[in-house]
Amino acid sequence: MLRTVPRTASIPAGRARAYVELADLTRLKHKATGFSFLPRQPVHSLLYGRHASRLRGRGLSFEELRGYVEGDDTRAIDWRATARLGKPYIRVYSEERNRPVILIVDQRQTMFFGSRHATKSVVAAEVAALAAWRVTSLGDRVGAVLLSTAGIAEIRPEPRERAVRRILDATVRGNRLLPTPGGAAEALGQLNEGLRRAARMVLHDGLVCLISDGAGTDDETAELVTKLTAHNDVVAVFVYDPLEEKLPDLGRVVVADGERRIEVDTGARNLRERFGQAFAERRSRLESFSRKRAIPVLPVSTDRDTAEQVREILGRRRDGGRKGAALAGGLER
Numbered sequence: 001m002l003r004t005v006p007r008t009a010s011i012p013a014g015r016a017r018a019y020v021e022l023a024d025l026t027r028l029k030h031k032a033t034g035f036s037f038l039p040r041q042p043v044h045s046l047l048y049g050r051h052a053s054r055l056r057g058r059g060l061s062f063e064e065l066r067g068y069v070e071g072d073d074t075r076a077i078d079w080r081a082t083a084r085l086g087k088p089y090i091r092v093y094s095e096e097r098n099r100p101v102i103l104i105v106d107q108r109q110t111m112f113f114g115s116r117h118a119t120k121s122v123v124a125a126e127v128a129a130l131a132a133w134r135v136t137s138l139g140d141r142v143g144a145v146l147l148s149t150a151g152i153a154e155i156r157p158e159p160r161e162r163a164v165r166r167i168l169d170a171t172v173r174g175n176r177l178l179p180t181p182g183g184a185a186e187a188l189g190q191l192n193e194g195l196r197r198a199a200r201m202v203l204h205d206g207l208v209c210l211i212s213d214g215a216g217t218d219d220e221t222a223e224l225v226t227k228l229t230a231h232n233d234v235v236a237v238f239v240y241d242p243l244e245e246k247l248p249d250l251g252r253v254v255v256a257d258g259e260r261r262i263e264v265d266t267g268a269r270n271l272r273e274r275f276g277q278a279f280a281e282r283r284s285r286l287e288s289f290s291r292k293r294a295i296p297v298l299p300v301s302t303d304r305d306t307a308e309q310v311r312e313i314l315g316r317r318r319d320g321g322r323k324g325a326a327l328a329g330g331l332e333r
Helices: 022-031 050-054 079-085 120-137 160-176 190-201 219-231 269-293 306-314
Strands: 003-006 060-067 089-095 100-107 141-148 151-158 207-212 233-240 252-257 260-265 297-301
Touching: 022 120, 022 160, 079 089, 100 120, 100 151, 100 160, 100 190, 120 141, 120 160, 120 207, 120 233, 120 297, 120 306, 141 160, 141 190, 151 160, 151 190, 190 207, 190 219, 219 233, 233 269, 297 306
Parallel strands: 100 141, 100 207, 207 233, 233 297
Antiparallel strands: 003 252, 060 089, 141 151, 252 260
16 A cells, blocks of 8 residues: 655554455445435436436336326326326336446556555445445346456356355455556556456446546547447446545655655655646546546545445435435335
């Protein structure tokens, strides 16, 4: 884990989690509630509105025609039947199950950074676990493309817990390889290769969820994402550490990356400016996907509990005694 250490100070043990445990990811099954990646979202979700309108969901199959009841969505009214029968009728649909969901989970060298609660690699693993557990609980299939210093691993979409277990095992293995000296530069190209592989795994009507810090995004990334969105939904979870956003003036510090240590003068203004600019450019590239292609970019920080953040971003508002809207299909628990 990359840490900034004043020359006269030491970091207390356990200050930030550098690695993830399989047992912890398994326990997240019980926290994978109160959020959804489906089109119908509560009004406080970041997927509400224009982003939700681009999410195709799992598809719908017609079930029945029934009389309108107060509170029904007026958009579901069948106007031909209404005119023919003399009173309002709506068309009722049920959501198709078994939609393929591909998680691109980033465990590359750039993710081995954390100054607060956990490293980015740990947070990405937790987001992936929460998403995998939630997806399978709704009847969809889940697979993954894991980016790590050992290369790229593919897990084909499968239903139920078997698929989740395979994804968690692979994620933990990739996480345990960190840090790998000199592995950052060659791993940058993995992001685009991961998108290419995800495209081959889900040709249409699926969801691709990119869980990454965005390192290595370029013009080709934009092209690959554009092709994916032609027939699938794409959501990006942007994992970041608050220290990346603004490097504090701590004077001369020792920066540690595994066994390597170098001394850096964080008081140098140009260093802090370059540091902040690099983060801003990476985030801007991801957000440009959102603006141009209506792809949601969901920010998750390393300084807070991951499950709480996911529920805040994608779930209902729980403050002020307000009752949030139900999630798609009434599946929130």
